[in-house]
Amino acid sequence: MIEKFNQKISPAGKFKNEGYHDDPYLRSLITKEEKIATKIYGSSTEGSKALASEIASIIKIKELESKKCVLGLAVGSAPSEVYDELVSMHKKDGLSFKNVIVFNVMEYYPIAPNALQSFSRNISEKFYDRIDIPKENIFGLDATLPQEKIYDFCRTFEEQIEKVGGIDMQILGIGGTGHIGLNEPGSSSNSLTRIVSLDDITRTVAASDFFGKDNVPRKAITMGITTILKAKRIRVLAWGEGKAAIIQKTVEGEISEEVPSSFLQKHENCHVIVDEAAGNELTRVKTPWLIDSVVWNDRLVKKAVVWLCQQVNKPILKLTDRDYNDNGMGDIIAEKGSAYQVNIRIFNELQHTITGWPGGKPNADDTYRPERKSPDKKKVIIFSPHPDDDVISMGGTMLRLVDQGHDVHVAYQVSGNLAVSDDDVLRYIDFIGDYTGGLNLDSKQIKAEHDKIRKFIANKKHDQIDLPEIRRIKTLIRVGEAKAGCRYANVKESNTHFLNLPFYETGGVEKKPIGKEDVKIIADLIKEVKPHQIFAAGDLSDPHGTHRVCLDAIFQAIDQLKKEEWMKDCWVWLYRGAWHEWEIHNIEMAVPISPDELMRKRNAIFKHQSQKDGAMFLGGDSREFWQRAEDRNRGTAQLYNELGMAEYEAFEAFVRYEFL
Structure with missing residues (x-):
């Protein structure tokens, strides 16, 4: 399933001599820049x-x-x-x-x-x-x-x-x-x-x-x-x-x-x-047209035009025939018409991706909108691999979906307990101990449990798996933060789901392969909600692999359910997380985020306190997740602006996965 999707978002284009792999001369021409x-x-x-x-x-x-x-x-x-x-x-x-x-x-x-x-x-x-x-x-x-x-x-x-x-x-x-x-x-x-x-x-x-x-x-x-x-x-x-x-x-x-x-x-x-x-x-x-003649499909033309704008530092509607010819793209003009005709088409395609109504705009012509207008109130599932990917990656869109009256469910696929530090555990058990002590509860039993945890953490080696009690506390910390984020976004508590997929719960960084039980848990939720929209993390470059596994589980569940009559009304939108954004020629829905909405999104991310100030899984990027998200969202808006679109503060971007 992921392979099928990868083919959609990686439009390299075909060279006109499609059999070049069998021809040593043509093969060497196509790969002439490659020294290995x-x-x-x-x-x-x-x-x-x-x-x-x-x-x-x-x-x-x-x-x-x-x-x-x-x-x-x-x-x-x-x-x-x-x-x-x-x-x-x-x-x-x-x-x-x-x-x-x-x-x-x-x-x-x-x-x-x-x-x-x-x-x-x-x-x-x-x-x-x-x-x-x-x-x-x-x-x-x-x-x-x-x-x-x-x-x-x-x-x-x-x-x-x-x-x-x-x-x-x-x-x-x-x-x-x-x-x-x-x-x-x-x-x-x-x-x-x-x-x-x-x-x-x-x-x-x-x-x-x-x-x-x-x-x-x-x-x-x-x-x-x-x-x-x-x-x-x-x-x-x-x-x-x-x-x-x-x-x-x-x-x-x-x-x-x-x-x-x-x-x-x-x-x-x-x-x-x-x-x-x-x-x-x-x-x-990236730029096959600079090597040899290519077969210009619609997606490759869009990719090339966006690239050309960046090369010559012009918006789409100011590109000329000479710009195309001087940059190895004269074939587009020959095949598709003048620069003016190509420019208008690509400009309109990008313009039509922009919508302030991610659930569809009621009572409006939706011919050129990325989402349908009907039903005007949709049932939505936002799948979040970890308990903060929802607000980090599409927090602005999530807030807007709720504000516009859609029935939004959020499903957290894994507990994310590995990303909670031992210091946070100690801070929480200090609070629990002080709180329960004041209520005259069974303080001896609680103290014994807490002493066991303190002793383990004090002597813990960096290659040790946490005690089940510690993993439970870390899970509850993430659950509490996710609930706070959903409350802030006005998502109903009954619509907040913690799936705790079994593949993740090993206690170590190395996970189990995805299994039938993981897929069943996701399929059961989809069957229960019968959504009109599913949002899922398509961030396949997550360096720890959890996003890729979670997406594959969703794809498998959808594949099992796709023949159900109600699934014909379900559209699947993929967002990206803290690592990368969709390339602009692949974006099919871009939701503008105003300065106020961006601040609301930041506040929702801040509810995940355990993931601030040096979170465990920052990878090679020292910026905190909210900073990465804002930089990425603003960067996407800047690209749209440079291409000649209206100037917005920020964008959250989505690509549609068509499973039928």
Whole structure:
């Protein structure tokens, strides 16, 4: 389902020579800006399966030759599906790993091998423990050694790689700074396996895994750039638009120590494997008309016209024939008519996305409006992955839907308890203790419970899962904040739903796969409400994956229900969260937010006090969530204004998911 939606929002356009993949000359023309061979797949699943098949093929060939297959393996979200697919091949097809030798790419230092955040533990649980690889064939990086012994260990590690004949296939992810392994910006191209200091951005991104940045190790052990480049084949994986910018620098940019992944351009057999979102900044996707003739569909024309406005710093209606011709877009004029005709059409299309009536305007002509006028009072479900995504991402629209009389339900899909700090727990139990003490309740029992919690937190290690009692308190903190936000927005208490999807409730950052129970909980709510509108988070670049899983669960539930008669009257709108906004050519509904409404939205976000002042999951962006939301909303309004639309304070933007 997500793959189908990705295809809608990633209109790369088709080159007129559609068979260029089979023609070496045309292929080299289309990819002429790319210095590393790059394959774009429709989804991470599709790309992962292709790579798993390649790995399996190498293993089988080596087995026939009675040789060992040597793999260098990274860990993290990028290769996760590859390992799942290889495990599936092992269990279903009998793929054996008895002739495989593996070398781990990286490890935090210092860290125990059984720590929750240990890369060694992570890859063992995801992969090694589920296949028949001999334990003696696994070479990890020992992060328990004293630092004075690390140099000798790393030298021995390099010698072990050489002894087995070198690495046949090196699998890598890529960090937002361009690190491969944990070779941070500034790493030398001749570096070998060694201990390194972690970049501040890397530590900030990892903070959620360690329940706070202060717990993230400042060092790591990693294969060096030279170690990686010695591999016979290298495959780099990247998924989601959050990786699009660094993939463009890696593949099309200059070789630089500031972008360590750019050193991969030196390798003769390196392939970059991305989904459509991660490949979105590559020239052949972002501006294919600058490379060769393309087939101009309506969405690609809109994308190109918006790009042209930004290039020449003009609003749409001031573009001329010469602007089109000078920027590789003369074919549009030849095919679609004069610049004036194209400009008018695109201007009107963008103008028609703007509406102050996100639930539809009653008794109005809705021919060119993004939403229907009937029924004039709609039943609405706003699905919020975490207990604050609703107000962060579409708080202004939510307030307007309620103000305009629609029956608004808000459904929080997961508890979000991982994002609550231990300090907040202590603050709340202090309040509970003081309050209940004054009421002469069973203070001994309460005190005993609170002492147990205090003792655990005082001695808690950063790789420990919270006690059930603590997780319960953290959940209640998020529930209370969400209820306060809904009260502020005048959403009925009976319309506030806490789904607590089971996939999330592991107690750790690593979640379970989505299951039938998760989908059923969502489907049951949809059946109960029978909404005319569903709003859901389409923010697939959430670095922790929860948004993607929550959206997939909604899509699966909708797929089960789509044949119901009442579902024919249901429209699904996708918003984006704290990480990215829809590209303007994809936006299908833009709701203007006035200065007063923006302040009301901010106040609703402020009800989520546990997520202010250094929240647990800020990622690599130091701005608080309300600041990101306002900057993004104002930025969208500014883009509309620069294209020649009316000037608004801010916009919240939506894309429609058509499931029928």
